[in-house]
Amino acid sequence: MSHVARTPPRSSPFAVSIALALLAGVVTCLWLPVLAPWGLSLVSLLAGVLAWAKPVQVASSAAMLRPWLLRHFGVFLCGLGLAGLHGAHALAVQLPAAFEKHEAVVHGVIVDLPQHDVRRTRFLFRVDADGSTLPVLRGRTLRLAWYDEERWERAPRPGAITANPPRPRHALKAGERWSLPVRLRAPRGLRNPGAADAEKYAVARRLAATGYVYAPGMARRLTVGTGIEAWREAMSARIAASVTAPSARFVQALALGDTRALDDRDWSVLRANGLTHLIAISGFHVGLVAGFFALLARGVWWLWPALARRWPATIAAALAAVLGALAYAAVAGFALPTLRTVLMIAVVAAAQAWRRPASAAQALALAAIAVILCDPLSVLGAGFWLSFLGVAWLLWCLPQGGHAVRQFLSAQRVATLGLLPPSAMLFGQASLAGPVANLIAVPWWSLVVVPLALIGLLLESLHAGAGAWAWRGAAWCFDLCWPLFERLEASGLALWWLPEARWFALPLALLGAFWLLLPRGTPGKWLALLLWLPLLWPDRRLPVHGEAELLAIDVGQGLSVLVRTRGHALLYDMGPAVHDGFDAGERAVVPALHALGVRRIDRAVISHGDNDHAGGFDAVRAEFPVDATQAPEGVGLPVATTACRAGQRWTWDGVEFEFLHPPPHFPYLANESSCVLRIRSAHGSVLLTGDIGEVIERDLARLYPHALRSDVVLVAHHGSAGSSDAAFVDATRPHFALVSSGHGNRFGHPKPEVLQRWRHAGARTFDTASGGALRLQLRAGGLRLETRRGAQPRWWDAARRP
Known part of the structure; x- marks a missing residue:
């Protein structure tokens, strides 16, 4: 009997397991608290490439599996080193600390569609290779703002603005080259539960600095707009001019990826219906x-x-698909979701051209490898995970063939179940109306509205005015279903905000989704929903009776503090809402409350009427029901309030609250009239001081010589030199002194001498500017304080860089 020797099969260097190993290496690097030195990353990359490129044959014996494992470990090292090098480069291009707030004149081009807000215009600006008076900015990308003229009238800078009248900021157009006088700083953002990480975004986009045009009169346009971005802006303007219906803004978004005209209400409806992935050009x-x-x-x-005879039809079709996808990606401004799809299509086309057809799973793996190798930092974006996970779920779950309608319904079911866990983890919300809304919007918008919008673009490019009828048709078709989505959003049942979950909630929920999507007949499928509980109903870690928790939210140069007991929530101040469009209530306070699972505010205390304390209140009360609002008498706010007076006290869940200032009939004196609130529990006490100054502090120390002692004090007036009187500090003698201030604020808060005064009294000082949100727990185990940056350290965190 003869035996035929079999050659062990080769392990493909681009298999699905290889893609997973590469992704694991990148994710490991991105989640490290400290970035490895670039030399170590380079060694890791080179070693990984050598192990990846070495041919491996796989047999059933354990000995033959060792080379296979070595290759995958090499791929892991490759991902680790590649992400490390890209991360080092992203940090290296950022503005050094020595040049913070420096002024420079830069020459370059506007590389995106400028965003025109009420009082400012924001845009991305790429500096020419020799286009800056600061050499560190040459060839870099900046995010700039151009403010209205009255900003400079309120805060003049001697000698900075010439006699020339400022140019209107709305004249800025994509593709134009400008010479701009700018004042810059390294990318820096707020760090709060539930809020976006601006520093992560800057690293992923390789932004060198953020800043503003400080002297509009000195700005000069060098050339008119050219290139694809200028064409996009011109087409967007033609759509707005041709379509009189309000839905023209949606035609602009669906045809060109131009979402600038969408307002907060539009985005609220889209989020509530789970349609944000469709409104701009999607994969x-x-x-x-x-x-x-x-x-x-x-x-x-x-x-x-x-x-x-010259070109096989399959190769021609594949090449045409790539060219079409590439052209459409250009129309979208080469947005990342479109580029990922182009890479996927290019992989399939290449396989067709080489006559090595790849399975759908192999094509997805190749596309993932291509995306990661081109830009490993794209893994930081939510779109990367949603796009690849969505396709992976569909490939695994959907059978080939079958009725088209049944296939479409099955795809919606798979997408809903499979993408709910990552969507909930990434965005902290789930759309209950999403499955129904997508059943309507996906086929209608994708097969009717978008084709009409694109036909209009094609015709308009050939002859001015020829595409107007198609754009009007797209707007009319869009209007047929939009009122339904507005009604779903207004019902209040569409959007479900989820508290911030622990790290293990996502893998458990993905396992639950896998279990639910197994074939029919699999036993105990509904038990898989139990695996979703840590994600959909996470432990809110509420204090028990007699305990309290305090969160000093990072709102920049302002103040907002959330105090929670077992069943109540008090919000002390809401941060600033300034003229340039920044609203801390919307950007910081509301996301933090959602992330902590707050459903209503039992009492809102506005310490006084200054904008940096009361400005965000409108955004907060628009999102949460507020049972009672208190503020100093005579504050003059446009909302109904009851006066906070010394001696008022109440008890929630075993925790006592008492106002110490202002006394009855105290005239409103802005900072000096701030509501001073003392919180006492069985496990510690807190004193919230608003913006009171030394005079009021000395008065409090005289009135309450013993009762003023507190374990935690919120340092008055952000640590200004006019507060933290020595007698007051001596009377309180806290363990922790908390400061709420903005990074690099123009007032220099907190003052070093003030911090030293508190430290000399035995207090440990913490500042939101350096630590992000400050979370303090008054519990049976004692006082515990953690900073957001310390609890979730990342290597791109500006506070960790020298």
């Missing part, structure tokens, strides 16, 4: 365009069969 739309170009090429080859 699905790119795939539709690629398929159309492929069919078009097939049709041409069918009409002229002789073309097949």
